[in-house]
Amino acid sequence: MISRMPENEGSLLSPVPQAVNIHEDGFALSPVVWLVTGMDTPPAALLQVETALYHAGVKEVEIRSTPPEGGIAATAMPVVIYMGKFLENQTVSDALDLLGATTAEGFHAEGYVLAAGSTNSGTHMIVLAGMDENGIFYASQTFSQLIFKKDPLGWIPSVTVYDWPSMPVRGVIEGFYGPPWSHEERLNQFSFYSKHKMNAYVYAPKDDPYHREKWRTPYPQDKMAEIKQLVDAAKRNHITFTFAISPGNSITFSDDSEFQKLINKAQAVWDIGVRSFALYLDDIDPALRFPKDKEKFGGDHNPSAAAQAFLLNRFNEEFIKTHPGAKPLITVPTEYYEEGTSPYRERFAALVQPDIIVQWTGIGVVAPSIRVKDAQCIHGIFQHPLLIWDNYPVNDFDRNRLFLAPLYGRDAELYKETEIIGITANPMNEAEASKIPLYTMAEYMWNPTGYEPEESLQKSLLEFSGGREMNALRLFVESCYGSLLNNHKEPLSLKLEPLMDAFWKQKEKRAIGAEANELLHQFLELKNVPNQLQQLGNSNFLRETEPYLIKLSLYGAAGEAAVQLVLMEKEGDASQADTQRVILESLVEKLVSIPKKLSLSAMNSFINRVLGHDALNEGTKADSPAPTIY
Known part of the structure; x- marks a missing residue:
């Protein structure tokens, strides 16, 4: 029980x-x-x-x-x-x-x-x-x-x-584009992962030049020392540290000297304790570019799949299987999110050695849902163990948004599919803010059938805040809530809209009283969120979220000015109404100047109605991203 x-x-x-x-x-x-x-x-x-x-x-x-x-x-x-x-x-x-x-x-x-x-x-x-x-x-x-x-x-x-855990592999992949996490942030993350019974971390920051662009180049001595510290910290925290290399943009698949550089890169981190490796082939142009590869693989049914399989199998045979204690090789195929089969997928599945783990994001780069039937279908195509690369709460496709809502849309029965060995969540560039949704993902990974998103979020906020300023933290999280996973849900808008409707109805009938006061109270709470969250003493979180907090506070102040403007017009005080209009217009200008987006469409509609024109019309939805080819 x-x-x-x-x-x-x-x-x-x-x-x-x-x-x-x-x-x-x-x-x-x-x-x-x-x-x-x-x-x-x-x-x-x-x-x-x-x-x-x-x-x-x-x-x-x-x-x-x-x-x-x-x-x-x-x-x-x-x-x-x-x-x-x-x-x-x-x-x-x-x-x-x-x-x-x-x-x-x-x-x-x-x-x-x-x-x-x-x-x-x-x-x-x-x-x-x-x-x-x-x-x-x-x-x-x-x-x-x-x-x-x-x-x-x-x-x-x-x-x-x-x-016991329902899923064998439970963790995080630092696999986003944009500024990688700092060394200190990674160490801090490891403590968080172990506390929440996550056992995996994949080092794959796209904009670490030595991971992708300069994959042939050895890490400088100081960076190698940092990686060793990470490997040691991961071991202390019972976390498997996976070192990933993404050579697909520039490697000549059939060239022996290129392969040796790949081996050298892997051997260098093996020597400092890494025992898990990944070769990633995502977000690349699959077309063969070099004459040697075209000559060797050009006659295959699918040349790109043949070239990639040749590299993966060779690395598996000549490195993984020659290093006792190495864990199974992990890869991401170039077609990692599409629905159904393709000539590339069929050839990749047929050629890649069966013990190599394939990562898959679900249907879509950011999958609104990951269902058992989808996993069964994709496993039937690839015929390899599947490790879900869950692109939540990653925000590299929309750097003007935070995704702080709990995990939604993942079937509770996924863990029963033996082809699914686990999940690695791809977090935001904002390491500290990522902890709020990652808490809920850790709960899902451990015990999907016992996972309740909103209950999990409440526990996450309690831990994150230490029980302080819980209301302010929840208001902020709900202002950064909507995503593809929850159908762009806006809890704050859902809360404010009935109050706004009551406000407008009373304006048409008689003098406004309690309805205005209730709205003013709600707007005051929004305005005060940044000051209240200062009490948490979490400087990294405040630094990461500062522009979003400023914008939320401006929305609260604008809401107050909007209500006051309506009240002054109702009372026939033209002078005070003009003063409030100037204040509101100034606040709107500041809001428009901040590109960060919040899940607060109700505020835009309310302010526009008060002003009588579309002063605020920014989109609030996170569109499904297309893969970026570099």
Whole structure:
């Protein structure tokens, strides 16, 4: 059964576990806690648990390799925590049995059991048992969410959690055009991913010159040092770091010296710890350009597919399969979003070795929906494992927009299709703002059947804000909400339109009262959003979103001026009406000067009606992007 803690007892668990049973009782942590670990306990999980205990007020954590004298039910310590693999660590298995939390059948890789309760002899026990090291790590993440801070020490409910990921690969691909993330932003992202049980990151920023344009050129020493730091950080956070190269625009597929440069590029990052690789062939002109390639592949049924398959297979044979520990090669074909089959797709499928993973965006570059039937169809065409490259919340196709809404439009049953091995989300150039929708995507990837978009968004905002200025943050998110995935939904417009209709109806009937006041209140809230969000202390988020916040505030001020203008005209005060008109026109000029777009079409209509002309007519919809060929 899936249940949740009462909201007054703490934040909701995220991602939503597969099965949770939380009882009304529980126990307080003791000043000294014993932490019994085994050789199978990963350091990151140990650190996570220690940190959570100290934050809860525990004074000392005594780490031991054996249970208390007298056995796991002994009362030597008030609270004892056991960590390890439940299939290999007998002490952990015995502790689970003592708490009545026997391991369930059908556990997947990365699954875990978390149990907390009291024995008959009065010992308080907590067990964090994983199928593997990742499972133990994820159990530690859930444990940190279960502790509630109470004076003087933290408190944990009696609970049993059976949990595992629905999708094997869950993560993010930094695959957008435009300014890549900074080194510090990437490191910060890794901490966020691990907290939300994502296990994959693909390094593929289109405008990193050494990834695409200068793929032959080795990374400078300082950049290579940064990549090594990222690889090491990914390992600490139980994230697979995939290094991608996009040579398709300029490589001679059949040239041995070109291939050697590709090998050299891969070997350099292998030497610093990379074990997962991708060769990308998206957004390129598929036509063969060089005489050697035309001579070698020109007679094939589909020359471009033949050339690409030759390169992929050769890299797979001569690099991936000669490096023990390398993960399966990943690629993106040139036709990665179209519906149905084609000569290119059929030839690509026939020639590319079957163990190579193919990425697919769904139907469309930004797919409004990704359905089971579409996945089945595309897998039937490619006949390769499919990894979804989900182009949400990416905004490189419209750099004047933020996409902050939760994930919509992905079938809950996708994970049941064995051909789908997972999802990598392509985020926005704005790294910090991306965390708001990525939170919801992480929840979907882990447990699609337990995913509810709006509920997930609410939890995301709670975490992002730390519970501060939640209303202001939600107003801002709802002003950057509409996308192809939610049919351009505008929650703020839906909220404002009935108030505006009531305002106009009362204007025609009699003096305006409560209707005007209600609109003024709503506009004041919009105007104050930037000042309120300053209280979050998130300077990176404020820097990234500054022009959008300014525009939202201007909309609020313009709405106030518009209402006042109507009121002055109703009262016959021509002088004050003229003053408000000047103020409103000035605000409109400022609004028009900011190219950033918000999901606020109702405001445009309202202001235009007050002024009597189309002063504001910017589009608010995010059009489906066409692939850019470079």
